[in-house]
Amino acid sequence: MNDSEEYQQRKQFYDQLLTIYGRKPVLEALQQPGIQIHRLHLADSNKSAAILDDIVAIAQRHNAEICYHSKQALSRISRNGKQDQGVAVDLVLGGYRAYEDFLKTAPNQYELLALDGITNPQNLGMILRTVAASGIAGVLLPKKGCAQIDPLVIKASAGALFRCPILRCDDLAAALQNFQAAGAKVCGLSSHARQSLGEFQALAPTIFVLGNETHGVSSAVQALADHNLRIPMANGVESLNVAITASLLAFRHQLTGA
Amino acid sequence: MNDSEEYQQRKQFYDQLLTIYGRKPVLEALQQPGIQIHRLHLADSNKSAAILDDIVAIAQRHNAEICYHSKQALSRISRNGKQDQGVAVDLVLGGYRAYEDFLKTAPNQYELLALDGITNPQNLGMILRTVAASGIAGVLLPKKGCAQIDPLVIKASAGALFRCPILRCDDLAAALQNFQAAGAKVCGLSSHARQSLGEFQALAPTIFVLGNETHGVSSAVQALADHNLRIPMANGVESLNVAITASLLAFRHQLTGA
Incomplete structure (x- = not known):
């Protein structure tokens, strides 16, 4: 596979991702049937909280990658640092x-x-x-x-x-x-x-x-x-x-x- | 028209009525488009309240008959004296x-x-x-x-x-x-x-x-x-x-x- 093909395949995959952020929205999304999780993103500054434990538990059940970031890096992923509450998730939408x-x-x-x-x-x-x-x-x-x-x-x-x-x-x-x-x-x-x-x-x-x-x-x-x-x-x-x-x-x- | 025909016609009309009771449910029902009101029923013991004024105003706009009853008589109409809050309305459902x-x-x-x-x-x-x-x-x-x-x-x-x-x-x-x-x-x-x-x-x-x-x-x-x-x-x-x-x-x- 040449570089261009690899680039196209990666682009195609990343095009299917939808990022959702905020603790309650992420938990509610993850609780839906049929969900496909690519990555869970957490701010390393998060203090421990029951809702975060629930989110991590679901991500683990789905064998999703869990990544920790600085608050600033997370806000680049969520594109909404004011409302992401230290949590974002990339969902895979097969037909998106x-x-x-x-x-x-x-x-x-x-x-x-x-x-x-x-x-x-x-x-x-x-x-x-x-x-x-x-x-x-x-x-x-x-x-x-x-x-x-x-x-x-x-x-x-x-x-x-x-x-x-x-x-x-x-x-x-x-x-x-x-x-x-x-x-x-x-x-x-x-x-x-x-x-x-x-x-x-x-x-x-x-x-x-x-x-x-x-x-x-x-x-x-x-x-x-x-x-x-x-x-x-x-x-x-x-x-x-x-x-x-x-x-x-x-x-x-x-x-x-x- | 003989008595039996008259009875049948009246029965047919009353069969189309649906009674809704309670102040907020009645107001919300009356605010919907296409509504047809037969009668508004009020308990004569009701103290004046803005929501009752709103209900009465809508009934008047529709030229609906407004009837006052004792609390007990109203509870026979609503069939739920505990929750009717002194208000019931008979709606005409054309195809009911x-x-x-x-x-x-x-x-x-x-x-x-x-x-x-x-x-x-x-x-x-x-x-x-x-x-x-x-x-x-x-x-x-x-x-x-x-x-x-x-x-x-x-x-x-x-x-x-x-x-x-x-x-x-x-x-x-x-x-x-x-x-x-x-x-x-x-x-x-x-x-x-x-x-x-x-x-x-x-x-x-x-x-x-x-x-x-x-x-x-x-x-x-x-x-x-x-x-x-x-x-x-x-x-x-x-x-x-x-x-x-x-x-x-x-x-x-x-x-x-x-």
Whole structure:
């Protein structure tokens, strides 16, 4: 293996890591099923505490490496020295990577969900669980405007987060434009759209965008959408929970057998 | 209209009423969108309080009848004098009725969901919202073993509860046997089942039973199920959130166009 290949493999591995910090958040994350721990990081200035013993015990059960650092070095790992409380953990998320990596080797046809302002951690966790179970290509999760992966999200995902193909991006609209440049179509979901999901046929790679729980798809994304789709609703109901909408999109091929 | 018809109409109306009691629960329920208030009941012994003023103001905005009672009479309405705090409200649930009523006039073909030990109010609310939006015939909600409709459930349903066809029963297994006697088939959902949902064809009225969030379908219901079905899952995910499963069942005909 040459240096460049080794570098790529290491980059790929480190890209899958998610760092969580703070005593309670770390303990709660480690208590979830399906967790994969790379390294536990502790400040060597920590005084002994029951919660730290619990955290170390779980890390040991998982045979995770435990590293001690100066307070300053730890704050470079947590990137939040004010709130890390002397503890951080690197979790391995099997399907976590930059969307650019996905695009480089994307198949001819695929479907993704994209999250545009999903701020409720329960909803995010349920969506990640559903996407993992559905087998679709993944979910595009921007750093801006969405809830980020934290212990609440891990809990709501029932551990499925560790198996979910999550494509990271910074800004959703910019990422969607790159997907469009590569031939993908962007579909915004909206209860006001004229076209129903059942009428839509995906003839190209397709990204379904789910908008904020209250305000829907953002205007920046709306402006670049190729289609707007609605899920028909009975009894005058105005909208579905966003995680429910996500599940109908992600599982529609299994249900239709298409 | 003869006496018997009048009695039937009145019975039908009163069957749709759901009584909620306690100051905070009543206020929270009344603050939800889509709420329909029949009567607000107050104890004439209540001392003035800001929360009561808020409750009365909402009832007035809805042109609801406001009735004053002795403490004792109010406790007969709330059926819980110890916790009603001098307040109860009758809400009108448009689709709320006894399952026996549904069976009397049931169409030749229909699909229902049945809830077997759904204890999380968030899940119950999401299921009721989804069922209302899907247009399927209804959801069978037993008094025993499930979360009951309370302000948390109303909130999680985003008000759709007031439009959801909810069929009340006491004991689920007994009700399912009555449905079976009337020609319906009972399908338990389980991630361990051999048959997948996509392989199942509903040739008779069908009731899909959703089990407890942790323990699944109860043994009493399992014993009488005609089919056991699973939803195929990718990436080694073991289960879906029960409200997600409910949505896939309720919406599968819209998605398939069948």
